[in-house]
Amino acid sequence: MKVLLCISHVPDTTSRIRFVNNQTQFDTTDVQYIISPYDELSLTRLLEIKEANNDLDITIITVGNADVEATMRKALAIGADDAIRVDAEPVDALFVAKQIAEVARTRNFDFIMTGKESIDHTGNQVGEMVAEFLDMPSVSSAAWLEIEANKGIITREMDGGKEVVEVKFPFVVSGQKGIAKEPRIPNMRGIMNSRKKSLEVVPAVAQDTVSVISHYELPAPKGKCKMIPADNAAELVRLLHEEAKVI
Amino acid sequence: MSVLVYTENWDGRFKKSTYELVSYAKAIATELKLPLVALSIGNVSEAEFSKLELYGADKLVLVNTEKLHTFVAQAYTHTVYQVAKAENASVLLFNNNYTGRSLAPRLSVKLNAGTATGVVKLPASYAPFIVRKSIYTGKAFADVELLSAVKILTLNQNSFEIRENATGAKVEVREVEVLDKHLAAMPTKVEKASGKMNLTDAEIVISGGRGLKGPENWGMVEELADLLGAGTACSRPVADSEWRPHHEHVGQTGKVVRPNLYIAIGISGAIQHLAGVNSSKVLVAINNDPEAPFFEAADYGIVGDAFAVVPKIIDAVKAMKASH
Ligand SMILES: Cc1cc2nc3c(=O)[nH]c(=O)nc-3n(C[C@H](O)[C@H](O)[C@H](O)COP(=O)(O)OP(=O)(O)OC[C@H]3O[C@@H](n4cnc5c(N)ncnc54)[C@H](O)[C@@H]3O)c2cc1C
Numbered sequence A: 001m002k003v004l005l006c007i008s009h010v011p012d013t014t015s016r017i018r019f020v021n022n023q024t025q026f027d028t029t030d031v032q033y034i035i036s037p038y039d040e041l042s043l044t045r046l047l048e049i050k051e052a053n054n055d056l057d058i059t060i061i062t063v064g065n066a067d068v069e070a071t072m073r074k075a076l077a078i079g080a081d082d083a084i085r086v087d088a089e090p091v092d093a094l095f096v097a098k099q100i101a102e103v104a105r106t107r108n109f110d111f112i113m114t115g116k117e118s119i120d121h122t123g124n125q126v127g128e129m130v131a132e133f134l135d136m137p138s139v140s141s142a143a144w145l146e147i148e149a150n151k152g153i154i155t156r157e158m159d160g161g162k163e164v165v166e167v168k169f170p171f172v173v174s175g176q177k178g179i180a181k182e183p184r185i186p187n188m189r190g191i192m193n194s195r196k197k198s199l200e201v202v203p204a205v206a207q208d209t210v211s212v213i214s215h216y217e218l219p220a221p222k223g224k225c226k227m228i229p230a231d232n233a234a235e236l237v238r239l240l241h242e243e244a245k246v247i
Numbered sequence B: 001m002s003v004l005v006y007t008e009n010w011d012g013r014f015k016k017s018t019y020e021l022v023s024y025a026k027a028i029a030t031e032l033k034l035p036l037v038a039l040s041i042g043n044v045s046e047a048e049f050s051k052l053e054l055y056g057a058d059k060l061v062l063v064n065t066e067k068l069h070t071f072v073a074q075a076y077t078h079t080v081y082q083v084a085k086a087e088n089a090s091v092l093l094f095n096n097n098y099t100g101r102s103l104a105p106r107l108s109v110k111l112n113a114g115t116a117t118g119v120v121k122l123p124a125s126y127a128p129f130i131v132r133k134s135i136y137t138g139k140a141f142a143d144v145e146l147l148s149a150v151k152i153l154t155l156n157q158n159s160f161e162i163r164e165n166a167t168g169a170k171v172e173v174r175e176v177e178v179l180d181k182h183l184a185a186m187p188t189k190v191e192k193a194s195g196k197m198n199l200t201d202a203e204i205v206i207s208g209g210r211g212l213k214g215p216e217n218w219g220m221v222e223e224l225a226d227l228l229g230a231g232t233a234c235s236r237p238v239a240d241s242e243w244r245p246h247h248e249h250v251g252q253t254g255k256v257v258r259p260n261l262y263i264a265i266g267i268s269g270a271i272q273h274l275a276g277v278n279s280s281k282v283l284v285a286i287n288n289d290p291e292a293p294f295f296e297a298a299d300y301g302i303v304g305d306a307f308a309v310v311p312k313i314i315d316a317v318k319a320m321k322a323s324h
């Protein structure tokens, strides 16, 4: 079986978010990049499935310039089998999804996996867009995934509860929290092996740009925290009621 | 042309977030001088659906085909698409929830439309069309310009106040084409969350962290939540240690909540935790360490032992309720 896992390369979760050039550009100074957490958890689950049935080839794909290769190598070191980079600056979600769909169209994957969202753009878009480009069924926000001979069995967790979906190949699934417990850390052997794994670079296909970010802004700084003495907790209740008017 | 708003129902009912969305859509439609069409799919009564007329819908389109009683992304997309085409919609609006986040991107492909997910206010301008959305899990905002003819937005909860704007519109039942191939991902089992409130709907959230030491100490958290009609949440290590169910975990990798009031008890305030809660209107931190980073993000703080402070808060809330 073959799966295509989409990996997004994002600033580390502890990065200070700042902008430069008149608030039009993300400030990359001192920013470390990582595999977006939901993609990392999805990779972990795919490796568990691979280890359990010994029949799953995991190809990862990232749309980005050469800078993303370090992040892709990390995914290879953790255990993905090979990698494809679409050589282009990711303009917007539709552009990224189009690139992934084009690669998937010419190579036969049994299913495609994405993370629920990338933690930078918080778009929550690419997975469903890929599915629509390929006219495939999709199951988003999967909190559990099992793979059988010709289908996936997916538990989808939402605000209102849970759903179980059984869907035949091919399909698109997006992983969220719960899909795996802890992300894996690459070991020495994994790192050595990853150097021998294939990382193919392919050109981008054309796609209209339908959205651009014109300006960034940070939330207004909070006023100073009003401290209330511990022995007068009733004062907090009074303030929440009379001043903040939230209870 | 028209503005189309997709109004999701839960067991035949709408939620506050639906009324927020319709009010928001009406404001956009008014600005663009276009009629507002509300679409509902599935089993919702005409009486319930008619209520949306109160918030400004000029047309109420109900698709109540048996095959669409359970949400399947592909089939619902095809349905919204047909209505959008029939109504010549130039702006499509959804709530930024699980359903909206499935439909908006798919429609973006079908309509070659620019999409902004998680928008937080009315567009700053309409030509060019620029709207603000939340990014970096709530740590920043981006103004996105949508360049396409058709635009799609998903609105964050608690970002727009409900406005009444009655039109007197009547429900119109419409048939659509449903293709069997679009039902391939039909759920085989649907489990509704039991009785408890959805965390993301809660106006008040009481949350506990590792400072509470163990699951046996959550009694006071639940008592305070019950008193205030609040939802309960927790930090990630608390869910990871299985002190609390996973659906309570908030933060960068858990749920994002935007209540009016978030009370954090024994939570240090790590950046990944704050990412999921810092769009709350009022933040309260209770922590025995005066250096806890949460105090930098909070509006109100108490430095003290949670096991002494929380019972006092409970008593004060009871006293307040008794005096009203
Ligand atoms: C990629 C990544 C993603 C993450 N995503 C999330 C996420 O989504 N959500 C999340 O929450 N975390 C997340 N984390 C973890 C996060 O970094 C913190 O480790 C976590 O939030 C800490 O949880 P905590 O505050 O409950 O525990 P701790 O950090 O252990 O803090 C406990 C606090 O309780 C206080 N305390 C102790 N005893 C008492 C008492 N008796 N009374 C009052 N206060 C007391 C202490 O002073 C301390 O501040 C993520 C981490 C990474 C690396």
Ligand SMILES: Nc1ncnc2c1ncn2[C@@H]1O[C@H](COP(=O)(O)O)[C@@H](O)[C@H]1O
Residues within 6 Å of the ligand: A005, A006, A007, A008, A009, A036, A038, A039, A061, A062, A063, A064, A090, A093, A096, A113, A114, A115, A116, A117, A118, A119, A121, A122, A123, A124, A125, A126, A127
């Ligand atoms: N540039 C990219 N290259 C490859 N996959 C991506 C890229 N951006 C997003 N994705 C995938 O799409 C998911 C959702 O991303 P987003 O729509 O940006 O929130 C991510 O978790 C990734 O799996």
